[in-house]
Amino acid sequence: MKLIPIYRINTYVVPESLDRVIEGVLSVDGLIYGNYKNVAWHSNDGIEQFVPSENSVPTEGSIGERKQVTSFKIEFSIPRDKNLLSKVIEEGIYPNHPWDEPVVQVTEEYETRKHG
Incomplete structure (x- = not known):
């Protein structure tokens, strides 16, 4: 068993944008x-x-008014590399996400690998 340092990334998106993100x-x-x-x-x-x-x-709702929408949480991990993290967020999530300010959460964690 190996412990691998990773970034765990979470974001939330409306169902119709899930595949695009x-x-x-x-x-x-x-x-x-x-x-x-x-x-x-x-x-x-x-x-x-x-x-x-x-x-x-x-994209949804009006300024000053509370809005509720159905959304999905997407979660994945990448190797703990700051350049890759920036690229995933700035080139992978932001241009494909419908929100003006997407919620993107990043934590530093470890994952196990049984093989390798």
Whole structure:
């Protein structure tokens, strides 16, 4: 067994943009986990809420009014490399995500590898 340092990345997206965001990430990194590639997880039917401020450019909702939308959580990991992390977020998530300010959460963790 090996412990591998990784970044765990979470983001939330409306269902109709799920595949676009995942494909955007995959265009930057193959999301390899051991002997597997394209390894990602997503939930179904969560509720995201927000209130757009005066400086926002909302895709959904109106400035100053609370909006709730169905969203999915996407979760995946990449090797702990800051340049790769920036590229995944700036080239994989941001241009493929419909929101003006996507929620992207990054934590430093370890994953196990049984083989290799």
